[in-house]
Amino acid sequence: MTDRWALAPAEDGGVEIAPLGPDGLPTGPVRREADLGEAVRGRPEVARWVWRSTAEVYPRLLATGVRVERCYDIEDAETLLLGHEGRHGEPRSAAAALARLRRLPVPPDPPQRAAEPGSQSPLFEPQAVHLPLADLVEVYADQQRRHDATAHPERMRLLTAAESAGMLVAAEMNRAGLPWSAEAHRGVLHELLGERYAGGGEPRRLAELADEVSAAFGRRVRPDLPADVIKAFAQAGIKIRSTRRWEIESLDHPAVKPLVEYKKLYRIWVAHGWSWLQDWVRDGRFRPEFLAGGTVTGRWVTNGGGGLQIPKVIRRAVVADPGWRLVVADADQMEPRVLAAISRDPGLMEVAGRETDLYQSVSDRAFSGDRAQAKLAVLGAVYGQTSGDGLKNLAALRRRFPRAVAYVDEAARAGEEGRLVRTWLGRTCPPAAGASDAAEEAGIPVPDAEDEPAGGAGPQEWVPGYASTNARARGRFARNFVVQGSAADWALLLLAALRRTCADMAAELVFFQHDEVIVHCPEEESEAVVTAIREAAELAGRLTFGETPVRFPFTTAVVESYADAK
DNA sequence: AGTTTCGGCGCC
């Protein structure tokens, strides 16, 4: 029997709290207390705190040294429930949910604010509508009933609980920060880019490469301006459509080598150079603002500093504190393993039931041992590749793993037809996701019935190529959604389990990137953390997908620098 | 002058 309490910060800095019964309604009077931290600290027996917004409440609790074991984020649950009900566009605030319940005019959601460098404030406007606790629990009790109305109530409950747990993890990671050595970072920059010149212009190495590009063209060319580069190639008699690297690299021209090198280094300079370091690293920590469930698929995003796009060469700057270690753990072939678990394809489950390299096993069965082809085929199936070798390989994949391919094909068809598509736990893809905004605004009908295959075509196997461009884009989105989103479901359970183990140690979760976690811990705890990650992965697999032979192995490394993990 | 979009590329 879980002991749940609702909590609502009051305008005057105090807090309202009340115990809740199984129906989600209060079982006792609403109490007012003067201090948020004390109200929670004094009730260690509470198993789950129910509140409007984790991003509003939990950073304040953490600031006073109070952690909670579990929570329920009403506005996050509202978002997930609205999505499941096919009402993605409706306002998701607790105030809006209450207004819908009472059949009053529904207020629009407050706008989101972009993160500023170094700020630690919550993502949502601080003046977001506060609801009295009595109103809040009315919304909560209604949400409990709405869980019961979903296709799989127990999975939906797991989803809202898991994402709330993810929000606790995110808040704790935001507070901890990623250990970052500014000195190591400057070392990498100097090694790659050379000296900086006064005035903030290009560093030495970039200036040299720009000169080499210009020399190769026989005139001054700015390699950072695509239009200038296209013009320069045109004058040399080479037509290019863009200056993307894969298009440039195939050209036979002396400017190619310095140009490609320039683009690589330019990227480091502008996105992760000295000014980035100045803006985002304080007191030996990089603090991107992690936001759990920030995308349609449930993947996290970070707000500020490009926290999920740290280039490999820059990872040298992620360095554990003295006497501490980074435990870097990366899930092995997560997406095909998730596909095996959700499709229940016998062949793929058998392959995914081993901890050895899944792509190698797939290639042994369907691609005569060519691992690269097997990987391309699997990723092509998941991403909806429509041309090239991927299509040919997809046919081989379909022969050996028919249920797996049929699963994503069905998702793609549903997406094209504008039907709802869900992850394993019930996160729901908006029916218009993947369509281009321009086409949507132009009022292109969805789906385009005239583009459907002619009738009487025999067994209805899904084939690409008949729907409108927009419908196909929605199909690809939906195809990927069921795999990427179910992987995100699983990852939330993983984080929740790992967080519980780390709570008994000094170890802290400091980074999470889709299928990869970093734990910062004292050296002597590192082996325990490795074990905890393995156990959390298996537990997450069972909790998310039920009884399944599919395994979720991790590659782990105990290192002092992130760069040494691979 | 300020704001939005585009091109390109980093990560998974």
Add this chain to the structure above:
DNA sequence: AAAGGGCGCCGAAACT
């Protein structure tokens, strides 16, 4: 050889 999912970020270009 060529292009298919999810993101964020930057400067330049294109707008208002």
